[in-house]
Amino acid sequence: MIDTQLFTRDDGCAGTNRHMLFIRPEYTEVFIVANVNIKPLEDRVLVQIVEAETTTASGLVIPDSAKEKPQEATVVAVGPGRWADDDDRIPMDVKEGDTVVFSRYGGTELKYDGEEYLLLSQRDILAVIEK
Secondary structure, X not given: OOOEEEEEEOOOOOOEOOEEEEEEXXXXXXXXXXXXXXXXXXXXXXXXXXXXXXXXXXXXXXXXXHOOOOOEEEEEEEOOOOEOOOOOEOOOOOOOOOEXXXXXXXXXXXXXXXXXXXXXXXXXXEEEEOO
16 A cells, blocks of 8 residues: 555654644545654654454354454654664664554553553564565
8 A cells, every 4th residue: 555645744753743644546535644643763663553353254142251462553653763782873663654464462552542552662563574
């Protein structure tokens, strides 16, 4: 999937007061990726978990006790990267709006402004899903 950025207001800090609006060409639907005042530090990544399906393709409802812990999320904010030994920043492999797969028990859960997020180290991210 190639996302087209329609609007962004950036004050220079990743994840701070940033509003991003994207359009998905294949669906022509508009969705807001980020609207948080949380700035991850170093190689941390703030994600919002993609909710798992609650019903099967045949219409059966999956009870909460049978659901596995989710591993897919949308990146909301990205830290600047950690410092290398030579005083250079190591660039981040993910960016805001990416859909990622992360380690099942990685990260720290947090609630902010009524929303649930997960703060991960970049090392906990296993893959980027290209749609």
